[in-house]
Amino acid sequence: MLKHNLGYPRIGVRRELKKACESYWSNKIDSNQLFDVGKQIRKENWKIQEKSGLDLIPCNDFSFYDHVLDMSLLLGVIPKSYHSAVSSTTMMIDDHNIDIYFAMARGFQKRGWDIKAMEMTKWFNTNYHYIVPEFDKNQKFGIFSKKIFDEFEEAKIVLKSIPKPVLIGPVSYLFLGKEKENSFQKMDLIENIVPIYIQIINLLKDQGANWIQLDEPILVFDLSRKEIESFQYAYQEISKCCSEMNILLTSYFDGISENISLFRNLPIKALHIDLVEDPEQLESILNFLDNNTKKMILSLGIIDGRNIWKNNYVNSIKKIEIAMKVLGEKRVMIAPSCSLIHVPIDIEYEHSIHSDVKKRMSFAKQKIYELKDLEDVIKGNKNLLSKNLNSLEKTKNSFLFYNQKVKERVTQIKNKDFQRKSSFKIRQKKQQKKFHLPIFPTTTIGSFPQTKEIRSLRNKFKKKELRKEEYEKKIEKFIVDVIRKQEEINLDVLVHGEFERNDMVEFFSEKLKGFLSTDNGWVQSYGSRCVKPPVIYGDVLRYKDMTTKSICFAQSKTPKLMKGMLTGPVTILQWSFVRDDQPISTTAYQIALAIRDEVKSLENSGIQIIQIDEPAIREGLPLKKKNWKFYFDWAIKAFRISSSVVKDETQIHTHMCYSEFNDILSHIADLDADVLTIETSRSKMELLKAFSEFSYPNEIGPGVYDIHSPRIPTVKEIFDLIQKASNRFPIRNIWINPDCGLKTRKWDEVMKSLKNMTRAAKMAREKLLNNNPTPSTNSS
Incomplete structure (x- = not known):
């Protein structure tokens, strides 16, 4: 046998690969040093497996980035633009063709060349992302x-x-x-x-x-x-x-x-x-x-x-x-x-x-x-x-794993807990009357750059080198600073930047009972991006406010609308390691009830727009269609438990990214979020055709630029994407936003990109609204 x-x-036990790749991209090490790190990781991995x-x-x-991209490089499936750009700007391409490889993954902006990164999507039903190969009719392989x-x-x-x-x-x-x-x-x-x-x-x-x-x-x-x-x-x-x-x-x-x-x-x-x-x-x-x-x-x-x-x-x-x-x-x-x-x-x-x-x-x-x-x-x-x-x-009956009150609350969920009070059309009218937002309102997905200073600050607090009061004051300074930056950019709906958050799931797991966070449990998500999935080991309970204080502080510093930022129950579930001793739907409902309580707390504190992100709802989908009905039954209920507790005037946003949505659009619509923001920039808005043909009924924010690449989008290309969207949706239903959070980007990139985004939105208001004086009708 x-x-x-x-x-x-x-990635290496201490994420050596991440650090080496990012050092190479910032010209701190050369390719030989990068390859040495890879060689050492491989050697350690082989020795561990041999010893076992x-x-x-x-x-x-x-x-170094993605095994599907490795396959494309091996077979020579390289779009000509990447090969030409790298060849013309690099003195010598090394034996591993690493610069072409990274250009395909991250885009290329150098010496007059401006090429976008290749499309990225989820690896089957996991949270791993791969670079999508591109084929033409006469594709040559070698x-x-x-x-x-x-x-x-x-x-x-x-x-x-x-x-x-x-x-x-x-x-x-x-x-x-x-x-x-x-x-x-x-x-x-x-x-x-x-x-x-x-x-x-x-x-x-x-x-x-x-x-x-x-x-x-x-x-x-x-x-x-x-x-x-x-x-x-x-x-x-x-x-x-x-x-x-x-x-x-x-x-x-x-x-x-x-x-x-x-x-x-x-x-x-x-x-x-x-x-x-x-x-x-x-x-x-x-x-x-x-x-x-x-x-x-x-x-x-x-x-x-x-x-x-x-x-x-x-x-x-x-x-x-x-x-x-x-x-x-x-x-x-x-x-x-x-x-x-x-x-x-x-x-x-x-x-x-x-x-x-x-x-x-x-x-x-x-x-x-x-x-x-x-x-x-x-x-x-x-x-x-x-x-x-x-x-x-031995630990099966440990008090750590079970909470009878949580279990009873799940059994008491009623049908009314899944429903908003009114239909979207009624809610939309109330929200428009309340918010007075312009056509093509601009916003971001939530996070802003997590600099070394911020990570160091969180690390000191975690190690108890900073008192809680001192830590919170410093975080508040970052929040005020990001609010001023957003006001300078002239965004319409602001966010608080999420500087207190290490990860969109881990942050919440640290504030909920039944979860634990690891010290070094890193897993690759894509490229150099690593996440530390929490572990759900017991019944899930929210025992205090998780975000209300920081969001309310942010709202107090600006007259503009401030979004409350939460992670949805399905994503928390999918991006965690989940207990295997009860049905997954039961765990989902426990998390949903915890998020529901936080949503109500935000609304009661005066927050009028709340975003409940569900980027993982597609990846949780069973691979066989015969199992879809059962999955969507509990997954949609879990989201609606968390979101349906608010008044009509409170606007619920959700966000999804890097997934194939074409075959699940009716289920996305069943979530009944007031605003859905999605990734569409890498695919040049191809996804919008499916949403349009489906007649997606609610408001939508198609991502107008790719945040996973360091390149700066131009005003014209963003405007062109907005124009494409306006040809398919009622103008009053379109939001303008990046396609994902800005956590991994640098401030210089972010400021330039968002300024171009708001300029493009202003141009769209001037040009497209004049061409379509009745924004309530679909112009497709």
Whole structure:
């Protein structure tokens, strides 16, 4: 029984990769220094996995920004503009083509070149973001980058065993991309791309590889006929031309039972399935393999690659023994359910977690050791089984986990708790009469730059080097300063800047019972952006105001409207590691009731506009449509519990970003937020077509510039985007805003960009309103 891993966190225990990348981008280190940091992280990762006793250790799972972008660079899927710009402004492109790579991810503004970053969206139903490949009809593929080959050689030197290279499979890679024109379908490119995969695999074989992992998470979807044909063609060709290579084909994030027939007569060596997300698929998969192929190995994904709780060895051993009974020991492998990039690295770096909770937790390093434990239990070590059971059962009834009053409040939720008092049309009239905002009102999504000074201030307060009163006074100075900046920019609706907040979820978790924050539980979100997801271990209770004091202070310093800023219940849930001992809907309602109480507190204190962000509502969506109804039932109810407590005159905003919304628009409308702000700038407002065709009924703020790139948008390009929006929506329903919060940007970029945004809004009021004197009608 082989033990293997699909991928290991690449940020470094102390976020070394983040710091190195950001130093490179700011010209503080050169590319050689950057590559040295990457090399050290890889070496440490390989050594940890080797020490754990893994039989197959992955390589090429490391990335300086994003593994999908790595694949684009490897295959030469590089828009000409990036290649031309970097080549003309860089003295010499290094062997890793790192400047082209980062230009694609972050945009490029240098020596007369001004190129936007490529589109970014969520990786399936996770909070990880990937850079979307772009294909044209005559797309050429080739081997452009040497990274995968260099890292294989590097791993061979470090490891005693032969490493297992990891690649996104050809069908999923095409699926994840987008066509730059409408005259073809991306799956039409399968015959062009497969020969390059074959070349790559054979080159790795020549280097000594005997296993290669091809990730095809697309298999969890309801596949179209075209996708099925593409899959069958791709793997018949790969199997035929790479017969000496052991192909491990992996899929994860859900079950593949509906697509298992694709593997009939497919001579791949091993198939990996996710038994955490869909444990019920095991029986049908085993039945198929037993009746249709007598050689294929089955890899059981039994360690949760997306959550931080210890594995239940009893449950896992049952699955392993069932598989071994049908297939035999040699045809069974065990692994985490998916890559471990979705969990923190090492629980041993946590020193402030209550021991009753910590005993139940397991991070990436611990998870790969759990595989060794399971192997030893199978071989007869029953002490490990008893130890595991004790750690899970001992704390089961701890007072830390349960609060009877919270549980009773959830059972008392009534239908009226999900409903605003009046319809949107009635609310809109009342709000317009109350606020007197101009056409195309301007605002931001919430956060402003978190400078070193602010982070240092929060850190000193956390370490108790600053008294609470002194800390709050300093934060108030930052709030006043950002209000003056917004007034200077002439924004219409202001925010307080969120300087007291470390993260939009972690901040609230620290003020709610039933949550804990880790010290070093960092997880990559995109590029150098890392988050520290809180842990929901018990019943959730709001026991005091969380934001009211700072928001009311901010409102007292300006005559303009000040938004209250909250994170919604679904996002708090999705961006946390959630307890696994009760239905997820119950936990969602507990959080929703806590946010509801905060919303009411803000309204009672005079705050008239409240934003409840739900950027994660799309990513929580099950990958199979048959499971959507159940998800939306509780997710929409959770949002409406939190938002429906206010009067008609109080305006509720929500924000969503970097997701595909086309197929869930009716559910977004069911949230019934007065104003929805969304990301549309990277896709050049393509998303608005879907919202328009759906006739989205409420007000909308399409993001007019991309905050994830350092480039400064021009007044003209922002105006053009506003004009596009005004061709599709009633002018009175359009807000003007960036596409996300400004926390990660620098002040110089922010001020220039927002000034251009407000100038563009003013231009739109002058030009577009004159052209459309009846803004209440749709001009599309």
